[in-house]
Amino acid sequence: MKKILISGIMALFLIACSSTRITSSWKADNLQLKQYKKVLVLGLINDPDRTIRENMEEQLVSDLEELGYDAVCSCDEFGHKAFEKMNEKEALAKLSNSSVDAVLTIVLLDKEKEKYYVPGRVNYSPYSIQQNRFWGYYNTMYGRVYSPGYYQTDTRYFWESNFYDLTHGQELLYSVQSQSFEPGTTKTLGHEYGQLIVKDMLKSNVLVNQKEVKLKPM
Numbered sequence: 001m002k003k004i005l006i007s008g009i010m011a012l013f014l015i016a017c018s019s020t021r022i023t024s025s026w027k028a029d030n031l032q033l034k035q036y037k038k039v040l041v042l043g044l045i046n047d048p049d050r051t052i053r054e055n056m057e058e059q060l061v062s063d064l065e066e067l068g069y070d071a072v073c074s075c076d077e078f079g080h081k082a083f084e085k086m087n088e089k090e091a092l093a094k095l096s097n098s099s100v101d102a103v104l105t106i107v108l109l110d111k112e113k114e115k116y117y118v119p120g121r122v123n124y125s126p127y128s129i130q131q132n133r134f135w136g137y138y139n140t141m142y143g144r145v146y147s148p149g150y151y152q153t154d155t156r157y158f159w160e161s162n163f164y165d166l167t168h169g170q171e172l173l174y175s176v177q178s179q180s181f182e183p184g185t186t187k188t189l190g191h192e193y194g195q196l197i198v199k200d201m202l203k204s205n206v207l208v209n210q211k212e213v214k215l216k217p218m
Contacts, residue, residue: 019183020192025176027204035210036102039064040095042074042082045108050080052186056106059190063198064104068210072100095166103164106193109177110158154182157189161197163206174206 041060043053057073064071074082077098083091095103156179163174176197183189201207 019188020178020180020196022176022178022196022200025174025200025204027174027206028172031173031206033205033208037070037099039069039071039102039104040074040077040098040100041071041104041106043106045106047108050075052108052189053080053106055186055190056193057190059187059194060104060106060197063194064207067198067202067207069207071104092166092170101166103166105160105162105164107160107162108157109160112156112158113154156181157183159193163201174201174204176200 041057041064043057045053045056047053054073054075057075061071061073077100078094083094086094159178159180161176161178162172165171165173178193178196180189180193183192198207202209
């Protein structure tokens with residue numbers, strides 16, 4: 001019982017600390033679960049050193065593989081400029097030749113920075129023990145009032161992921177929008193995003209755990 005309680009508290013702590021949340025999602029009415037040969041995770045992210053894109057793709061691929069899907073990163077499969085200067089026919093042929101029959105995109109729609117002032121020590125405890133004596137009160141409040149503040153810049157990412165079935169005219173089966181707020185590291189960002197999106201796709205019955213459920217082959 002004690003172990004269960006601790007595990008529950010830890011789970012709540014991790015959820016509370018997550019920097020990424022879903023704002024909206026949609027799935028097709030005619031969606032039918034089936035087995036795909038290969039799912040390509042494709043990032044469209046204006047990232048000069050490619051770190052964010054690679055981490056986002058790799059984590060989402062890993063989460064899909066955990067469910068038994070054969071998934072690959074576009075960076076690994078086709079390189080960072082996979083379909084540059086290609087037309088639709090050429091791009092689809094390239095995907096088909098690699099046995100890719102489904103694509104899950106990761107698009108960074110926007111990225112904004114917010115700068116704000118953080119006061120030094122603004123927490124106030126009116127019934128603290130220091131209130132009972134003048135010097136304790138004075139000394140405590142002096143530190144709070146005169147402690148220097150600072151400016152902090154936070155970064156917010158706006159994401160969209162779409163899941164396309166290439167075997168049925170590139171049909172859109174699922175779309176999800178989300179926000180990430182000051183994730184810390186790119187690995188943390190990729191980890192949180194991948195788990196959140198895959199969890200929502202499972203909940204929406206867009207994906208299943210193929211290790212547990214046998215799907216109809218393509």
